[in-house]
Each structure stands twice: as C-alpha cells, then as structure tokens.
Amino acid sequence: MNRLELVREAVGAARAGGATDADAVLVDRSGLEVRVRNSEVEHVEESRSRSLGVRAFRGRRLGVSYTNDVTPEGVRRAGRRAAELATVAAEDESAGLPDEAETGVYARDLDVVDPAADSFGVDHWRDAARAAESAALSHAGVSMSEGARAGGEHAFVALATSRGFAAEREKTMSGVSVSVIAAGTEGERQRAQWGSSGPHWSDLEPPEAVGHETARLCLERIGWKKPPTGAYPVVFAPVVARDFAQTLAQAASAAAVFRRSTFLAGALGNEIASAALTLVDDPTLPRRAGSRPFDGEGVRSRRTAIIERGRLASWLANSYSSRRTATRTTGNAARGMSGDTSVAPSNLVLLPGTRTPAELLADVGEGLYVTDLFHFGVNLTSGAWSRGGSGRWIEGGKLAHPVQELTIAGDVPGMLRGFREAANDVVWQGACAAPTIWIDGLTVAGG
Amino acid sequence: MARSNLLDRFDDASLSRILGAAMARGGDYADLYFERRDETALTLEDGVVRSASAGTTGGVGVRVLAGEKTGYAFTEEVSPESVMRAARTAAAIAGDGRAVAPVRLAPGSRRDLYGGALPLIDDAPSGKVLWLERADRAARAVDPRVTSVIVSLNEEIRRIAVVSSAGVIVDDVQPMLMFRARAIAEDGAVRTQGMGSIAGRRGADLLDGDVPERVGRDAASQAVLNLGARSAPAGALPVVLGNAHSGVLLHEAVGHGLEADFNRKGLSRYSGEVGKPVASPLVTVVDDGTLASERGSVNVDDEGNTSGETVLIENGVLRGYLQDRLSARLMGVAPTGNGRRESYACAPMPRMTNTFIRPGPHDPEEILRSVKRGVYAARFGGGQVEIGKGDFMFVTTEAWLIEDGRLTAPLRDVTLIGNGPEVMSRVTMLGNDAKLSDNTWVCGKDGQSVPVGVGMPTVKISSMTVGGTDA
Numbered sequence: 001m002n003r004l005e006l007v008r009e010a011v012g013a014a015r016a017g018g019a020t021d022a023d024a025v026l027v028d029r030s031g032l033e034v035r036v037r038n039s040e041v042e043h044v045e046e047s048r049s050r051s052l053g054v055r056a057f058r059g060r061r062l063g064v065s066y067t068n069d070v071t072p073e074g075v076r077r078a079g080r081r082a083a084e085l086a087t088v089a090a091e092d093e094s095a096g097l098p099d100e101a102e103t104g105v106y107a108r109d110l111d112v113v114d115p116a117a118d119s120f121g122v123d124h125w126r127d128a129a130r131a132a133e134s135a136a137l138s139h140a141g142v143s144m145s146e147g148a149r150a151g152g153e154h155a156f157v158a159l160a161t162s163r164g165f166a167a168e169r170e171k172t173m174s175g176v177s178v179s180v181i182a183a184g185t186e187g188e189r190q191r192a193q194w195g196s197s198g199p200h201w202s203d204l205e206p207p208e209a210v211g212h213e214t215a216r217l218c219l220e221r222i223g224w225k226k227p228p229t230g231a232y233p234v235v236f237a238p239v240v241a242r243d244f245a246q247t248l249a250q251a252a253s254a255a256a257v258f259r260r261s262t263f264l265a266g267a268l269g270n271e272i273a274s275a276a277l278t279l280v281d282d283p284t285l286p287r288r289a290g291s292r293p294f295d296g297e298g299v300r301s302r303r304t305a306i307i308e309r310g311r312l313a314s315w316l317a318n319s320y321s322s323r324r325t326a327t328r329t330t331g332n333a334a335r336g337m338s339g340d341t342s343v344a345p346s347n348l349v350l351l352p353g354t355r356t357p358a359e360l361l362a363d364v365g366e367g368l369y370v371t372d373l374f375h376f377g378v379n380l381t382s383g384a385w386s387r388g389g390s391g392r393w394i395e396g397g398k399l400a401h402p403v404q405e406l407t408i409a410g411d412v413p414g415m416l417r418g419f420r421e422a423a424n425d426v427v428w429q430g431a432c433a434a435p436t437i438w439i440d441g442l443t444v445a446g447g
Numbered sequence: 448m449a450r451s452n453l454l455d456r457f458d459d460a461s462l463s464r465i466l467g468a469a470m471a472r473g474g475d476y477a478d479l480y481f482e483r484r485d486e487t488a489l490t491l492e493d494g495v496v497r498s499a500s501a502g503t504t505g506g507v508g509v510r511v512l513a514g515e516k517t518g519y520a521f522t523e524e525v526s527p528e529s530v531m532r533a534a535r536t537a538a539a540i541a542g543d544g545r546a547v548a549p550v551r552l553a554p555g556s557r558r559d560l561y562g563g564a565l566p567l568i569d570d571a572p573s574g575k576v577l578w579l580e581r582a583d584r585a586a587r588a589v590d591p592r593v594t595s596v597i598v599s600l601n602e603e604i605r606r607i608a609v610v611s612s613a614g615v616i617v618d619d620v621q622p623m624l625m626f627r628a629r630a631i632a633e634d635g636a637v638r639t640q641g642m643g644s645i646a647g648r649r650g651a652d653l654l655d656g657d658v659p660e661r662v663g664r665d666a667a668s669q670a671v672l673n674l675g676a677r678s679a680p681a682g683a684l685p686v687v688l689g690n691a692h693s694g695v696l697l698h699e700a701v702g703h704g705l706e707a708d709f710n711r712k713g714l715s716r717y718s719g720e721v722g723k724p725v726a727s728p729l730v731t732v733v734d735d736g737t738l739a740s741e742r743g744s745v746n747v748d749d750e751g752n753t754s755g756e757t758v759l760i761e762n763g764v765l766r767g768y769l770q771d772r773l774s775a776r777l778m779g780v781a782p783t784g785n786g787r788r789e790s791y792a793c794a795p796m797p798r799m800t801n802t803f804i805r806p807g808p809h810d811p812e813e814i815l816r817s818v819k820r821g822v823y824a825a826r827f828g829g830g831q832v833e834i835g836k837g838d839f840m841f842v843t844t845e846a847w848l849i850e851d852g853r854l855t856a857p858l859r860d861v862t863l864i865g866n867g868p869e870v871m872s873r874v875t876m877l878g879n880d881a882k883l884s885d886n887t888w889v890c891g892k893d894g895q896s897v898p899v900g901v902g903m904p905t906v907k908i909s910s911m912t913v914g915g916t917d918a
Contacts, residue, residue: 040515042516044518044519045520049521063499063500069523088489088499088572089498259597374840375831376842382639382640383638386860388840388914407862407864409915443917445913446912
C-alpha cells in the first residue's frame with residue numbers, strides 16, 4: 001500500500017471501530033547527516049522513519065493513537081485503537097474535523113522540493129561540513145572546532161479524513177552548520193555557532209560563508225565586559241529579533257487564549273504595539289522551510305497578519321482552538337508524532353522598516369545591541385520577559401566593546417509598546433525572517 | 448533466564464551474523480539496540496477528559512565505532528533482514544575491510560531498581576480519571592482566583608535490549624509515570640501560572656495517599672502566590688537556592704560540562720581539570736543512576752552497561768567525568784553507565800542520570816538569616832548552559848526577596864545567570880537538607896531528550912547576577 005492508501009485504511013478502520021469521523025496522517029522521512037571535526041568524519045547517521053497518527057471522533061469525543069508499525073495491519077490496529085480510546089473522553093462541543101469549506105490544497109506550487117536532494121550522499125555532506133569548518137578555522141584567533149555538520153532530509157506527509165480530504169505533500173531540507181571556540185588573553189574562551197538551512201541546497205549560504213560568519217561572530221566576542229545596570233534602549237540583531245517574533249506568535253495562539261495562558265487573551269482587535277510592528281504568518285511563500293500547501297488537519301494554507309501596524313489582527317488557530325475562541329481556523333494546525341493537533345506558525349515574518357541598522361544605532365546613542373539570548377525566561381501567561389544574553393555595547397551611536405553575563409528584563413506588553421523601529425535588513429533563518437529591531441523600556445543588568 | 452521478547456525473531460546465530468556485518472568494514476565495536484515503547488496519556492481540562500491517547504513505537508538502531516568515528520543507522524521494521532541492511536549502512540563509516548571473529552553472546556547481569564512496578568497502561572482508564580479529578584478539585588479549592596486547571600497523566604513502558612560485539616545481551620523494562628498539573632490564576636489584568644508534578648519509575652503507588660491533591664494544590668498555590676509577586680531587583684546579589692528543585696542549577700552549571708564527550712575533545716570549561724579545585728571545598732557532586740525508582744535511574748544504560756554512582760567533584764576537587772563507551776575507550780577509563788539515548792533512532796551520548804550535591808553542615812534557617820538583602824530561589828522553569836565557557840542561566844517560577852534574613856515578598860520570574868566554576872566557588876554555606884526533586888525533569892542535548900533527576904541541599908551563593916527590572 002502507498003502512503004495515501006495507508007492513511008485511508010487507518011481512517012476506514014477507525015470508522016469500522018465505531019468512530020463517526022476520523023483522520024490519519026503518515027509522516028515518512030529519510031535523512032542523512034555527516035559530522036566532521038578537524039576535517040575528520042566523526043559521525044554518519046542515516047535515518048528512515050515513518051509514523052502514523054489517528055484521530056477518531058465518536059460524535060464530539062476524541063481518541064488519539066499513534067504507531068510506527070505502518071504495515072496495513074499496523075495502521076488498522078491504530079485506527080481501531082483511536083476509536084476505542086474515544087469512549088474515554090468527555091463530550092466536547094468544539095471537537096471535530098475542520099469545516100469542509102476550509103479544507104483543501106493551496107493552488108500554486110511552493111517549490112520546496114530540491115530536485116538534486118536525493119543525489120546528495122555522504123561525500124557531498126562531508127565536503128560541505130569540511131568547507132564550513134576550514135573557513136572558520138582559517139581565521140587567526142579561532143583556536144578550536146567543536147565540529148561541523150551537514151545533512152539533508154526528504155519528507156512526505158500524507159493526510160486523509162473521513163470527509164473525503166486526501167492529499168500528500170513533500171519537502172526537502174538541507175543544512176550546514178559549524179561551531180568554533182576562540183581563545184583570548186588570560187584564558188578567555190568564546191564560542192559561536194552559525195548555520196544555514198532551507199529546502200533548496202542552492203539557496204543556502206555557501207559552506208565557506210557559513211564558516212567565515214561563525215568565525216566573525218566568535219571573534220567579536222573577545223575582550224568582553226559586563227554592561228552597566230540600568231534602563232537602556234535595546235537593539236536586537238535579526239537572529240534574536242526572530243526569538244521575539246516567535247514569542248509573539250506563541251502568545252497569539254488561540255490554544256493559549258482559550259486556556260487563559262497568554263497575556264494577550266482578550267486583546268484581539270486592540271492596538272497592542274506601536275505602528276512600526278507588523279507580524280505575518282505565511283505558509284505560501286515559495287522555497288521556504290515553513291511552506292506547505294495544507295496544514296496538519298487538511299486546512300488550505302493562507303497568509304495571516306497576526307499583528308498589523310500594531311493592532312492585534314488575528315489569533316493563529318487550528319480548527320479546535322478556533323471553535324473555542326469563536327474565530328476561524330487560520331490553517332495553523334501542527335501535528336506531532338503522537339497524532340493530536342496543536343497550533344504552530346508556518347513561516348513567520350516580522351516586516352522590515354525603511355532605515356538601515358546603522359541609522360537606528362546612530363539614533364539609539366547608548367544602549368545594548370543583543371546578539372545572543374538564552375532560551376528560557378519568557379512567561380507567556382503573565383507576559384514577564386527576563387533573559388540571559390550577550391552582545392555589544394552601543395556607544396556614541398555605534399557598536400563598541402562586547403558585553404556578556406548580562407540579563408535583560410521587562411515584560412512583553414511593555415516591549416510591544418516600546419517597539420520603536422524595525423530596520424530594513426531582513427535575515428531569514430529556517431522558517432522565520434526578521435530585521436534588526438529597536439525596543440525601549442527594558443532593564444539591563446550586568447555586574 | 449528468559450530472553451527479552453524484543454529478540455523473538457533473532458536467534459544468537461543471526462545476531463552474531465548481523466554484528467559481523469556491522470564490523471566487516473573495519474569497525475572495532477558494534478551494538479544493536481532494540482526498543483519498544485508503549486505510552487498512554489490522559490488529559491483533564493476544565494474538569495473533563497478532553498482526549499485520551501495511546502501509542503506504540505519502536506525499532507532497532509545499529510551503531511558501529513571505528514576509532515573516533517561513529518556510523519549509525521536504524522530500522523523500524525524489526526526483522527533480521529532489515530536490521531542486517533541497517534548494519535551494512537552503519538558499517539560503511541569504517542574504511543578498510545578486514546576479517547572479524549564471530550561474536551559469542553552471553554546474557555549480562557540483571558537487577559531491579561524499579562521495585563517490579565509497571566504502569567497500568569492496559570488498565571481501564573476510569574480509575575485514572577479519578578486521580579485527575581481529585582487534583583483538579585484540590586487546585587480549584589485553593590483560591591477562587593484559580594481560573595483554569597489542566598491535569599495530565601502519562602504512563603510509559605520502555606523495553607530495551609542491547610546486543611554488542613563485546614558479546615553481551617542485556618535487556619531492561621523501564622517504567623515511567625508522570626502526573627502533572629498546571630493552574631492559571633487571574634486577578635484583574637494580572638495572570639499567572641503555576642506547575643506541579645511528580646514522576647518516577649514507579650507504578651500506581653506513585654499516586655498513593657493524597658499525592659494527586661498535593662500536585663494540584665502545588666500548581667494552584669504557586670499561581671496564586673505569583674499574583675502578588677513584585678518585580679525583582681537587578682544586579683549582583685547574594686542568592687540562596689532552596690533544596691531539591693535547585694538541582695537544576697547544578698545540572699546546567701556543572702553537570703553538562705562534566706560529560707566526557709566535551710572533555711575528551713577539550714571543549715569543556717572543565718577539560719583537563721581532573722584533580723584540580725573547581726568548586727568550594729563544601730561541594731561534593733554525585734551522579735547516581737542506581738537510586739531506587741527515581742526518574743533518572745536505570746538498571747542498565749542504553750549501551751548495556753550497569754548504571755552506577757559516580758563522584759564527579761569531591762570537596763571541591765574534580766574527580767572525573769560522565770562516560771559512555773566511546774569516550775571511556777578514547778580516554779582510557781571505564782564506562783560509568785551514563786551512555787544514554789532518546790530512542791532507537793539516536794546514537795548514545797554521555798548523559799546525566801540523577802545528579803545532586805551531597806548535604807553540608809548548615810541549618811537552612813541559619814543560611815537565610817545570614818543574608819541581609821538577596822534572592823531566595825525555590826522553584827525553576829528551566830535552564831541552559833554554554834559548555835565551552837561554562838556560562839549558564841536559569842529562570843525561577845517561585846522566588847522571594849530576602850531582607851534582614853527573612854523572606855519578605857514573592858518575586859516575579861527571575862533570571863539568574865553566572866559561570867559554572869565561578870558560582871560553584873562562591874558557595875559559602877551548604878545546608879544539611881539535601882533532597883532530590885520529584886518533578887518531571889527532562890534533559891535536552893543535541894536534540895535528544897532523556898528523563899533525569901536533580902537535587903541539592905539549601906545553598907548560599909555569595910553573589911550572582913539577578914535579572915530583575917528594579918535597577
């Protein structure tokens with residue numbers, strides 16, 4: 001049986017097991033990754049993994065099952081099991097498949113399959129990783145490599161529902177990254193990592209460029225000081241502006257709204273930020289990592305403005321959370337290995353402004369330019385935002401010495417109000433694009 | 448001794464043939480990792496069961512080592528033919544073919560750290576729903592400002608078998624039960640959340656007595672407490688870390704830097720420091736995978752080695768690293784039973800099990816009294832470390848302002864940052880109240896998640912950077 005036949009089989013088994021409605025998704029990925037260190041191949045990993053998830057509804061009661069036994073008997077068993085588990089759940093008037101008017105496949109080709117992808121073998125990835133690593137190590141001061149890795153993945157997702165939706169989507173991904181350590185005087189050590197990834201190998205930054213950028217990031221950290229403690233303007237480099245965009249997308253999830261676990265609950269339609277801020281979710285962009293023609297429950301892909309010139313314009317929703325919030329699904333159902341749906345952005349784009357980053361810095365005068373943030377420290381429920389990070393100090397409107405061992409604290413509502421400006425330099429990384437941004441109202445703490 | 452039924456379709460001769468193929472290109476060690484994982488989950492939201500889920504996943508991973516190189520491939524089709532194909536793929540990492548002596552297999556030793564417990568995966572869920580409902584009611588009873596409660600129960604049985612070219616066949620059946628609650632509290636425009644959880648390699652006895660109520664109340668009390676929390680100070684301050692949950696700081700600040708893979712490559716802040724002082728003489732750090740029924744414990748690690756107790760830092764002096772087979776061999780030491788992996792789809796790495804600081808001489812009250820103005824950190828959302836430099840951060844979910852030796856006001860989410868060895872050298876007082884946290888800690892490394900335990904006594908750090916907003 002092919003993938004579409006298998007998901008239909010699972011749906012059929014769930015129906016035969018007593019489900020009034022059901023859907024099934026099959027994810028089939030194969031991948032190859034090569035890791036090198038000091039030019040020697042250290043690790044080669046080949047993977048082929050298939051998993052099937054089934055949602056079965058008995059009226060408005062939901063049961064979910066998953067398996068990686070994707071034989072015809074295995075998927076039938078998963079279908080029956082989901083139908084059986086649905087007897088345990090309570091009636092939930094919002095549960096169910098998406099409305100049929102919303103389902104379908106985005107019409108245009110998104111061009112996310114690299115025709116060359118399947119021809120890339122161990123040698124290709126080894127050479128890419130080596131090239132990135134040697135470029136990074138060619139810089140004086142870069143003393144050690146933590147290793148470089150390169151690899152690719154080819155994934156198929158087949159989805160079928162008991163309401164007649166059945167489609168398959170396909171995507172390739174390539175990536176190359178390297179991380180190095182630089183030694184300064186008096187035992188100072190700095191580390192940096194950089195990489196590039198996307199559906200098409202030819203769209204990536206060349207491995208050598210990835211290596212040079214990694215070295216630059218690492219070397220500019222040498223000779224750091226702690227920053228002063230106080231309220232300062234903070235300029236986010238595009239890589240960390242991306243983190244801010246992702247925080248906003250999570251806070252605007254309809255699933256968080258009905259659970260009361262986001263500070264944005266109740267703010268739909270309100271002016272929450274300065275007019276300089278526009279944030280868009282767009283799964284229909286050609287050749288991007290987050291592009292896809294339909295979401296995890298078969299809803300047709302479409303562009304959604306989440307924040308439009310400072311106004312909270314839309315939640316991101318799947319069909320369940322849209323019913324709980326009395327809105328429409330935005331086609332943002334994500335589906336994990338375990339079969340149930342959640343809400344997640346596709347491609348997230350923080351729209352650029354008109355001035356260059358240098359013009360922004362000149363107006364900032366003195367403050368913090370942040371280039372790295374530790375992951376933890378955002379509380380979406382309360383909006384509290386307190387992060388560890390590092391970057392450069394801004395003096396006289398220009399980037400000065402590196403600063404580290406610092407925290408930046410405030411709260412996201414305040415950051416939205418203090419959002420001064422987005423520069424005109426958009427940097428894509430993975431499925432998110434953001435420019436340099438300037439935010440007021442944060443407290444920086446150093447020593 | 449009974450052979451694991453994961454190996455039903457494989458007799459010794461076929462396992463030996465597969466290992467032979469894995470090493471046929473010049474590998475010097477190979478292992479086969481069989482795994483099957485059965486899981487169920489129940490979630491109660493707004494007082495009713497929103498969904499019930501269950502899943503079964505599994506496969507076989509083949510690893511080949513050749514010097515410092517690793518070849519890895521896996522299959523989800525558990526047949527001798529497809530495992531053989533994976534073995535040939537993994538073998539290709541090694542270059543020059545040479546003859547391999549046939550592998551002779553013998554069962555490894557067995558023990559049981561889990562008390563023979565198994566979660567009730569196949570039991571009727573109605574009894575389980577009662578636990579969830581009890582936690583939900585207890586959480587709502589804490590305060591009328593509790594507006595939303597989610598309670599979940601996750602049960603897991605993970606069966607593994609490791610067959611290696613060293614000739615050993617071992618297997619393990621690892622139970623895990625997790626019970627979690629999240630409460631949201633609201634007061635006007637202020638919205639906060641609190642989490643409670645308990646986890647262990649246990650059966651239903653984990654939830655005996657009033658444990659469901661306790662977990663629910665824990666989550667709700669934390670959310671309600673944070674409704675009245677004020678913003679934290681910013682800058683360098685003395686910090687007192689409460690016992691048990693603060694072990695996450697140790698895990699991040701010290702534990703990861705002591706994993707042997709970073710150290711054999713000279714990449715850790717702790718590389719080449721064995722025998723040297725790396726912490727205050729008060730501090731003794733231990734990783735122990737043998738504690739009965741604890742979340743991070745395992746009878747055998749994911750390379751088939753027996754778990755053990757490893758003293759990492761003794762009275763402030765670095766004693767050794769956490770080893771897996773590859774690093775141990777390259778560093779010329781014995782594996783410590785810390786080779787762990789997320790699943791059959793991943794190669795093992797040196798990972799922590801249960802990591803903690805042994806108790807010290809001080810009364811926790813006396814530690815608090817010694818602080819004029821500082822922060823007391825009781826619970827944490829998570830943390831992270833940068834291995835090369837040793838810089839770490841973590842975030843509190845419950846913290847207090849200390850004034851004149853007393854806890855005076857709850858503080859909103861505080862980020863604490865520092866450098867591992869520096870902070871460990873600033874441990875000036877160590878409590879006599881060492882305890883493991885019973886929460887559901889998950890450790891992530893290189894994309895692989897494994898369950899771990901963390902713990903410590905009450906600890907005073909003379910100065911740390913506190914990331915508040917009150918400059």
